[in-house]
Amino acid sequence: MKFELPKLPYETNALEPVIGQQTVELHYGKHFQAYINNLNNLIPGTKFENMDLVDIVKESDGPLFNNAGQALNHNIYFLSFSPNGGGEPAGELAEAIKQGFGDFENFKKEFNAAATSLFGSGWAWLAKDDAGKLSIVKEANGGNPVTKGLVPLLGFDVWEHAYYLDYQNRRPDHVNALWDIIDWKAVESRY
Ligand code: MN
Numbered sequence: 103m104k105f106e107l108p109k110l111p112y113e114t115n116a117l118e119p120v121i122g123q124q125t126v127e128l129h130y131g132k133h134f135q136a137y138i139n140n141l142n143n144l145i146p147g148t149k150f151e152n153m154d155l156v157d158i159v160k161e162s163d164g165p166l167f168n169n170a171g172q173a174l175n176h177n178i179y180f181l182s183f184s185p186n187g188g189g190e191p192a193g194e195l196a197e198a199i200k201q202g203f204g205d206f207e208n209f210k211k212e213f214n215a216a217a218t219s220l221f222g223s224g225w226a227w228l229a230k231d232d233a234g235k236l237s238i239v240k241e242a243n244g245g246n247p248v249t250k251g252l253v254p255l256l257g258f259d260v261w262e263h264a265y266y267l268d269y270q271n272r273r274p275d276h277v278n279a280l281w282d283i284i285d286w287k288a289v290e291s292r293y
Contacts, residue, residue: 103145103152105138108177116185120279122268130180133263137172144169156248171244175225178257178292184285191286194234195255195293202236210281216240217258217277226277228256230293255292256284 110130115123141158144166145151150158155177158170190206191199203209216238217226224242229252231237236255239247247254258280265276 103154105141105155105173107135107138108181110180112183112185117183117283119268120283121183121265125265125267128267129259129263130176134173134176134180137169137176140165140169141173159246159248168244171246174246174248174254175244175257175259178254179259182256182285182288183283184288185283187283187285188281189286191290193290195286195290198230198234198236198293213238213258214274214277217260218274220260223261226258226260227252227254228289229254234293253292256289 107130110126114126114130117126145158148166150162150166150170153161155170155174159167159174162170190196196206199206199209203212213226213228220226220240220242222242224240225245227239227241227247229237229239229247229250231252237252239250239252241247246257258277260273260277265273269276
């Protein structure tokens with residue numbers, strides 16, 4: 103299977119000022135593209151050739167795991183934003199957040215704490231288990247909760263390439279601003 107970059111459902115400058123145009127162009131156009139290219143170069147002739155991306159992430163290791171993980175992670179990440187985003191989720195996801203975290207504000211607080219306290223490069227995830235129960239999961243480097251049998255719903259990329267041009271060392275400010283562009287309809291559709 104040949105993997106491709108998903109088309110962005112917004113212009114590269116549409117997420118400003120939360121994520122600047124240059125950051126989107128580099129992060130999506132260069133970093134994400136490189137993970138896809140590496141993945142496509144690593145799978146021919148292996149048992150992974152006809153697997154879908156989630157199965158590759160679950161069953162691979164080393165350079166293939168790193169690039170497949172990042173391909174999956176960035177697919178979810180870049181399709182979780184909208185210039186008209188923000189606010190709070192609705193429906194069953196809203197109910198599950200209430201059950202798991204008390205209320206939306208407390209969920210945000212716990213998620214921000216996970217994203218800002220993660221040492222080095224990695225991701226903070228909201229994930230669900232088979233029963234629909236939510237959890238916040240920290241993953242180093244290119245990790246994804248699918249390796250723990252969970253379904254990823256929302257991921258914040260805290261590699262410096264995600265925010266350094268716009269926020270320099272101020273990761274907490276970046277993480278806090280991301281809530282203003284979350285496309286909750288997209289996130290709800292994964293629940
Ligand atoms: Mn990234």
